[in-house]
Amino acid sequence: MGRSAKGRQRQRDVVAAALRLVARGGIPAASVRGVAAEAGMSVGAVRHFFPTQEQLLEQVMADVTAEAAHRLVPLIRALGDATTAAEGRDAACALLEELLPLDERRRVEWFLWSAVAHSATHPAGLDRWREAGWAGVRHQCRRVVGHLNDRAVPIVEADTMDVHDVVDSTATIPELEDPALEARVTALHAALDGLAAQLTATPAPIDGASARHALRELVGIL
Amino acid sequence: MGRSAKGRQRQRDVVAAALRLVARGGIPAASVRGVAAEAGMSVGAVRHFFPTQEQLLEQVMADVTAEAAHRLVPLIRALGDATTAAEGRDAACALLEELLPLDERRRVEWFLWSAVAHSATHPAGLDRWREAGWAGVRHQCRRVVGHLNDRAVPIVEADTMDVHDVVDSTATIPELEDPALEARVTALHAALDGLAAQLTATPAPIDGASARHALRELVGIL
Numbered sequence: 001m002g003r004s005a006k007g008r009q010r011q012r013d014v015v016a017a018a019l020r021l022v023a024r025g026g027i028p029a030a031s032v033r034g035v036a037a038e039a040g041m042s043v044g045a046v047r048h049f050f051p052t053q054e055q056l057l058e059q060v061m062a063d064v065t066a067e068a069a070h071r072l073v074p075l076i077r078a079l080g081d082a083t084t085a086a087e088g089r090d091a092a093c094a095l096l097e098e099l100l101p102l103d104e105r106r107r108v109e110w111f112l113w114s115a116v117a118h119s120a121t122h123p124a125g126l127d128r129w130r131e132a133g134w135a136g137v138r139h140q141c142r143r144v145v146g147h148l149n150d151r152a153v154p155i156v157e158a159d160t161m162d163v164h165d166v167v168d169s170t171a172t173i174p175e176l177e178d179p180a181l182e183a184r185v186t187a188l189h190a191a192l193d194g195l196a197a198q199l200t201a202t203p204a205p206i207d208g209a210s211a212r213h214a215l216r217e218l219v220g221i222l
Numbered sequence: 223m224g225r226s227a228k229g230r231q232r233q234r235d236v237v238a239a240a241l242r243l244v245a246r247g248g249i250p251a252a253s254v255r256g257v258a259a260e261a262g263m264s265v266g267a268v269r270h271f272f273p274t275q276e277q278l279l280e281q282v283m284a285d286v287t288a289e290a291a292h293r294l295v296p297l298i299r300a301l302g303d304a305t306t307a308a309e310g311r312d313a314a315c316a317l318l319e320e321l322l323p324l325d326e327r328r329r330v331e332w333f334l335w336s337a338v339a340h341s342a343t344h345p346a347g348l349d350r351w352r353e354a355g356w357a358g359v360r361h362q363c364r365r366v367v368g369h370l371n372d373r374a375v376p377i378v379e380a381d382t383m384d385v386h387d388v389v390d391s392t393a394t395i396p397e398l399e400d401p402a403l404e405a406r407v408t409a410l411h412a413a414l415d416g417l418a419a420q421l422t423a424t425p426a427p428i429d430g431a432s433a434r435h436a437l438r439e440l441v442g443i444l
Contacts, residue, residue: 117423118419118423118424134427179435180439183432183435183436183438183439183440184436184439184440184443186417186428186432186433186435186436186439187413187436187437187439187440189416189420190412190413190414190415190416190417190420190433190436191409191412191413191416192412192416193412193415193416193419193420194411194412194413194414194415194416194417194419195408195412195416197340197412197415197416197419198411198412198415201339201340202340205356206408210405210408211408211412213401213405213408214405214406214408214409214412215409216405217402217405217406217408217409218405218406218409221406221443221444222443
């Protein structure tokens with residue numbers, strides 16, 4: 001591993017450490033000092049990459065958003081390619097399930113989004129990412145409700161998959177013209193948030209199987 | 223006001239102070255010391271009513287649960303009395319809206335339930351209330367889905383409206399026989415939780431009108 005590859009790996013280690021800390025203790029747990037201890041580095045080494053906690057957390061949000069977008073793109077394409085109603089429902093469920101904390105990676109992501117959404121005191125630089133996360137989920141819900149009701153929703157092209165482009169383009173996707181369908185989008189988005197909260201509560205009141213079953217039933221009537 | 227009426231009023235003041243503190247700062251904010259300061263009393267006066275924080279919080283949960291049950295009973299009866307489909311949908315919406323943080327009182331209640339559900343370190347005595355809160359909402363969702371699909375769900379009689387009886391009886395209400403309808407119950411419960419979270423986020427991404435609209439649309443397809 002060359003010098004700069006090693007540097008990139010160390011930077012990724014810092015981001016991963018910050019993500020673990022936020023998942024365990026919220027935004028305040030991911031201080032530069034705490035992240036240095038978690039990553040087994042000196043405070044100076046962490047500050048070399050991220051002079052402030054805000055810059056560190058912005059990088060965490062950018063990486064997490066990029067990874068989620070990367071996972072979603074093939075599922076979005078599969079929904080667009082679905083021709084029968086049954087295929088459409090299957091593809092819709094696969095896309096929506098990807099947004100739920102059904103494995104450890106998505107669980108950690110969910111705690112991060114939740115921390116950013118509910119912490120009154122997070123750094124100002126995270127506002128943009130909080131809004132991007134919200135708009136991204138909203139947009140997938142709109143895509144699903146649109147598809148299930150024969151309204152095509154445009155697909156963000158793969159060659160604009162730079163995370164900042166995705167964030168900017170997602171923010172400009174218009175509402176569905178029918179207010180009743182937009183209300184279903186709101187209901188679906190809320191159901192996803194509620195399933196995620198119930199899956200991650202301690203002790204969790206629902207399990208992955210019942211979350212999937214509820215989502216499939218909901219998709220069947222949307 | 224006699225001596226014992228005054229005592230009861232002071233006890234209510236303590237509970238109200240604890241509720242405000244939980245809403246602002248979670249369970250840890252409602253220490254006996256913090257509650258005494260919030261209520262403008264001595265620590266000794268608070269300890270006279272509630273020797274421990276656990277006992278204080280259990281009383282808070284009991285009072286909040288009793289008040290919510292009191293508000294819900296006429297709405298539950300109205301749903302049972304609805305004869306046309308349109309009346310049923312209206313009554314269902316009224317009942318479900320009562321569970322959302324659409325005014326200051328319900329907002330404070332929601333923060334309390336949320337704190338108890340998501341705090342990993344709350345006193346053990348609150349577990350029972352957390353489960354009761356969960357089961358109570360689940361039960362109302364089951365009642366609504368059952369009504370909308372011509373399955374009657376028994377009504378807890380008003381003469382058993384002691385809060386402990388309500389908690390015990392709610393826990394024993396059976397699931398709907400049709401697994402697809404139970405999946406709709408799960409989806410509706412999740413949608414309520416998600417709407418509540420979105421209404422109370424800072425800044426709130428949705429407003430009361432869009433939450434009501436989404437709920438009405440969802441009831442229309444359940």
